Amino acid sequence: MISNRESARRSRTRKQKQLGDLINEVTVLKNDNAKITEQVDVATRKYVEMESRNDVLRAQASELTERLRSLNSVLEMVEEISGQALDIPEINPWQVSCPMQPIRASADMFDC
């Protein structure tokens, strides 16, 4: 039978250990949280940068579309006038009535 003193001593050490564990856990969690916050910041910056590049590309794409539209209108006029069928490139080939393939965006889409 464990004496009362022994049991008391054990309880004390156990309590102290628990307290130490709690403090350690707090420290570890704080460090982890700081690290993750940093990662989130990095990821956010990358995302923002990519988005800005996307915006630039979108502007380019719209400019090109506009140009193509004007050219096509010219060609259509010519076609009307001349009566000859011209090869007028479509502006939005991805908006077709009967799509051959469903549009699926994937990271390795253009890797042939």
Add this chain to the structure above:
Amino acid sequence: MNSIFSIDDFSDPFWESSPPLDSDSAKAVAAEEWTVEMFLEEIASSVSSEPVGNSNNNNNAIVGVSSAQSLPSVSGQNDFEEDSRFLRRDSDDYRRVLKNKLETECAATVVALRAGSVKPEDSTGSPETLFQPALSSPLTQGSLVTPGEVGVTSSLLAEVKKTGVPMKQVTSGSSRDYSDDDDLDEENETTGSLKPEDVKKSRRMLSNRESARRSRRRKQEQTCDLETQVNELKGEHSSLLKQLSNMNHKYDDAAVGNRILKADIETLRAKVKMAEETVKRVTGMNPMLLGRSNGHNNNNNNRMPLTGNSRMGSSCIPPFQPLSNLNMGGLPTTILSPRLENSFIPTPSLISQTNSHLQRIRPTQSHHAAPSTNPYGWTTETQNDSTWPKKCVD
């Protein structure tokens, strides 16, 4: 000399002798200590049995004792503050306060009774006043005496009884000579040399107990705070992880969109070039000069898609000749003349290469109904192949 007699030896005669004293003051003193002892014994009995009702009464009694004493208590002002604080907290604290009060008041009572400073009128009044607060205070608290504090109370009772023993001695000694104050003082000095020490000791012990309690409570609060902090941090951790994965997904989506946009731009550029080629061919005018985009056109003036013309042959040109008169962009017609003549001006420019590439592209595009790399499902006009020969034939 006080320690010679054990508590048991004195308890019975102590209880039984309500005062074999002559003077009123002695009677009052003994009566007072008798009532105190009576309450203490009730507490002791309740400690052993622990029924709710008894302990309630005892606590009432304690309250009564402490409130009835007109003597200065150890904690003094602190008691009121503690009371108000403890009433707000749980009843455990309040019980502790009551016990503290009891202890301090008992110690103080010991002091007072020894000194005989309790006036007769006060002491006669006190037994009655002892009971009145007891009746009024049942509403203030109604808590059990816990085993943990039972030990404290028993030790306190033992202590008080010990102090009561010498007190009895002193009073019994002084009762005979009570009229003589000097003798009383002498008695107090010889036997009362312990009095201030004892009082100091008991007060010190009480304050130590209190400080121990405070530090235990503080430690408990710290542990509680740490646990709360841990939980908070865990929540923060999980939400941050979600944020991170969210942001990574957004980035991935943006990257994919980026690639798509780049591909779109490439195809658009190709188409624009196609269209420009066609316009140039068809109208004989620089398509860049048509419309608004005149910024970077001047270098294109000499780029004539003559390689394309070479494929078609000169026979295709004449049908479009009338168009040469169209002056859409306000161009001087002199530019057209080289075209009409169908002179072959080899221009080692990228355009020609691109054109040939485009020439190749168009037919191939029409052959591929569903190119695997083309997610847009380009449908090139099936007239492509037919128009070419048609044009050539004409």
